[in-house]
Amino acid sequence: MATKTGPKCPICGKPAVPEHRPFCSARCRQVDLGRWLSGDYVIPGAPVPEEDDKEN
Structure with missing residues (x-):
């Protein structure tokens, strides 16, 4: 007989x-944070262009 298991800690x-x-x-929650x-x-996404510190 199979038992249903709930979600597991990542x-x-x-x-x-x-x-x-x-x-x-709470320990695992803090490790994740x-x-x-x-x-x-990281969440993948488009690269963020670098801004120049100089004023044009």
Whole structure:
């Protein structure tokens, strides 16, 4: 008999809990935030043109 499993934490793979969804704990939530803030995660998009600091 197959049992239905809920969503898993994207950081450690343990079952997610409603309080920290989609994570399993506050620790995994903080690990994910740290990865976003350090630039480990990026959303692909068109390159942003560099602006000149000079006035023309």
